[in-house]
Amino acid sequence: MHGITDVLAASIDTGALFDLPRTGPPSLEPVRIPAPSGDFPATAVVLGARQRVLADRPLPVDRDVVGGRRIRLFVWVRGLDTGRRTSANSYGDHPVVALVVRDAEGRQLARSSPMDGPTTTGTFPWHCYHVELFVPRDGAAVLVELGNPAGGRAWFAGFSWEIAEGDRSVPLDARQDPLTGSVASNVHYDDLNRQFFRGTPGRHRWSFLRGPRAGVIGIRHDITTPEGLRAWFDDQVRTDADHVNHGLMYLASRYHIGRTRGLLPPGMDDDWLAALRELVLGLQDPATGYWGTRSRPVSMAMTFHLVEGLFAWHGPRRADRPEAINPTRHLGITGIPLAERIARTTLAMQATVSAGDGRRPAGWPRSAYDFTRTPDAGRERASLVTTGNAIELLRRVERFVAPDLQREIYRAIRAAVRYVLECCVDADGVWRQSDTAREPTSAGYMERILGMSHYLERKVDDSIEAPQVAAEREGDGALVIRWRDPAATHDLLRIYAVADGRHADRLDHADLVGIVHRTGSHFIGRDPLLVAQAMGRAAAARWGRGWNRDSYVGGKVDALPADLVVVDRLAPIRVGVPRGHRLYAAAATWYGEESSPIAISAAERP
Numbered sequence: 001m002h003g004i005t006d007v008l009a010a011s012i013d014t015g016a017l018f019d020l021p022r023t024g025p026p027s028l029e030p031v032r033i034p035a036p037s038g039d040f041p042a043t044a045v046v047l048g049a050r051q052r053v054l055a056d057r058p059l060p061v062d063r064d065v066v067g068g069r070r071i072r073l074f075v076w077v078r079g080l081d082t083g084r085r086t087s088a089n090s091y092g093d094h095p096v097v098a099l100v101v102r103d104a105e106g107r108q109l110a111r112s113s114p115m116d117g118p119t120t121t122g123t124f125p126w127h128c129y130h131v132e133l134f135v136p137r138d139g140a141a142v143l144v145e146l147g148n149p150a151g152g153r154a155w156f157a158g159f160s161w162e163i164a165e166g167d168r169s170v171p172l173d174a175r176q177d178p179l180t181g182s183v184a185s186n187v188h189y190d191d192l193n194r195q196f197f198r199g200t201p202g203r204h205r206w207s208f209l210r211g212p213r214a215g216v217i218g219i220r221h222d223i224t225t226p227e228g229l230r231a232w233f234d235d236q237v238r239t240d241a242d243h244v245n246h247g248l249m250y251l252a253s254r255y256h257i258g259r260t261r262g263l264l265p266p267g268m269d270d271d272w273l274a275a276l277r278e279l280v281l282g283l284q285d286p287a288t289g290y291w292g293t294r295s296r297p298v299s300m301a302m303t304f305h306l307v308e309g310l311f312a313w314h315g316p317r318r319a320d321r322p323e324a325i326n327p328t329r330h331l332g333i334t335g336i337p338l339a340e341r342i343a344r345t346t347l348a349m350q351a352t353v354s355a356g357d358g359r360r361p362a363g364w365p366r367s368a369y370d371f372t373r374t375p376d377a378g379r380e381r382a383s384l385v386t387t388g389n390a391i392e393l394l395r396r397v398e399r400f401v402a403p404d405l406q407r408e409i410y411r412a413i414r415a416a417v418r419y420v421l422e423c424c425v426d427a428d429g430v431w432r433q434s435d436t437a438r439e440p441t442s443a444g445y446m447e448r449i450l451g452m453s454h455y456l457e458r459k460v461d462d463s464i465e466a467p468q469v470a471a472e473r474e475g476d477g478a479l480v481i482r483w484r485d486p487a488a489t490h491d492l493l494r495i496y497a498v499a500d501g502r503h504a505d506r507l508d509h510a511d512l513v514g515i516v517h518r519t520g521s522h523f524i525g526r527d528p529l530l531v532a533q534a535m536g537r538a539a540a541a542r543w544g545r546g547w548n549r550d551s552y553v554g555g556k557v558d559a560l561p562a563d564l565v566v567v568d569r570l571a572p573i574r575v576g577v578p579r580g581h582r583l584y585a586a587a588a589t590w591y592g593e594e595s596s597p598i599a600i601s602a603a604e605r606p
Contacts, residue, residue: 083121134544
């Protein structure tokens with residue numbers, strides 16, 4: 001990528017990583033790489049179509065140096081006819097460079113993203129790519145995996161590494177190519193669906209949208225013109241799911257942001273947006289409400305990406321937050337077309353599991369990623385990516401459907417969150433990407449599931465019985481509170497401190513001073529806020545990042561008071577009473593549905 005070079009990185013001998021023959025592929029081959037600083041000889045790993053190799057030895061790095069830090073691996077790659085000439089979904093067609101961290105017992109702790117490193121297909125000359133990964137402190141070995149998952153042949157050479165922190169962290173704008181405005185992994189050879197995946201650069205004009213007219217090779221069409229936009233739709237959007245998921249989905253927001261900041265090439269005006277809107281609406285399937293391509297005409301994944309990127313004027317309706325809008329993610333339409341059909345199509349693909357004499361809803365399996373009529377056909381009952389897509393789709397369309405369907409949506413999402421917490425989250429708070437996955441790989445998709453569901457919202461439900469509490473005041477003014485005879489629906493008790501003169505109906509999670517759990521022995525039964533807090537800390541330790549502090553989940557967790565008192569198994573709880581405040585208690589379920597709050601009155605301890 002432009003803006004990051006391997007000049008300061010420590011070189012690694014290819015032969016120190018891979019034991020491969022001199023004939024193959026897979027094989028080792030002497031090569032000469034033309035670099036800006038001068039040609040240099042190297043040994044390349046050569047892979048043919050559908051070949052993949054894992055290094056025989058780990059990177060020669062000191063675990064005490066890299067543990068708890070982000071590292072960057074540089075690799076020079078060239079391709080000959082890689083990928084597929086006609087691909088129904090080119091997402092995974094490009095040559096792969098992955099970093100894998102394992103512990104001392106050989107268990108996988110972390111793996112880099114499939115979209116980090118090369119995202120180039122076809123035939124392209126030697127280019128320096130990089131991949132980054134946070135190394136957990138208990139990581140014992142960092143391994144390199146190389147792959148050529150589709151066609152042709154790929155060469156990998158010139159390995160080197162560095163710590164990707166401090167002055168080597170390199171912000172997005174510093175990576176932007178000044179001539180094309182691109183931040184793609186390979187400015188001149190990556191296609192349009194690889195241009196915005198890493199973010200929205202703002203230093204230079206986005207000339208790459210002009211395709212061949214900007215001098216780039218990988219982009220086939222000048223989409224700044226109506227003719228070029230339609231040609232891109234017909235040639236690539238209608239045939240390749242990834243041009244929908246990581247090309248088309250970004251165009252509304254990038255149009256609005258680019259126009260405001262003066263980053264768009266000439267020609268991208270109101271008429272251009274109207275032409276884009278007409279093309280997108282023409283792709284929607286009238287029977288299901290879903291979008292797709294010619295070979296995959298109905299796809300949850302593509303529908304999620306388009307709704308999230310092009311029809312997300314409204315955010316989800318929160319029980320505890322004011323209405324929010326997304327001023328850039330829209331095509332000039334504030335609603336979602338065919339919302340009820342989208343909802344019913346999505347609900348029909350939710351998997352189920354045995355429960356007593358019947359079945360209960362689980363999550364959405366990978367088979368529902370595009371479309372399935374048999375979600376229970378395989379072993380998997382929840383893929384995090386598919387379940388996250390389904391939950392976000394349902395939350396975004398629920399405001400546009402009838403109350404009965406809204407209640408059905410609520411029940412479906414509630415059941416899915418429960419299943420994911422039970423079957424995809426390990427005891428330490430780290431999660432696997434499906435209920436059938438053997439080990440954790442990445443931090444992906446859980447923040448969407450927790451944040452787009454109702455799980456962390458404060459939801460007052462008048463059907464939930466008020467708690468019975470008894471309190472005694474101690475000499476220092478603190479209260480000792482006992483929760484007596486919880487109802488069958490009660491999993492926890494929340495205690496709030498509310499300033500005098502402020503109505504209890506206006507309290508918020510930030511007012512919490514204490515939590516009592518009926519048991520507290522499992523995530524289903526602990527306060528959702530504490531579950532999210534524990535999972536965020538586990539993710540930060542394992543993958544180097546917890547929740548985004550600007551997200552709904554991050555905001556909820558950050559608002560938790562540092563001195564919050566938590567007890568388990570109905571133990572008495574001792575909480576201080578801030579001056580000028582009164583205490584209130586509300587019983588709650590594992591999903592955060594609360595009773596109306598009741599004031600806590602205290603007897604004086606004799």
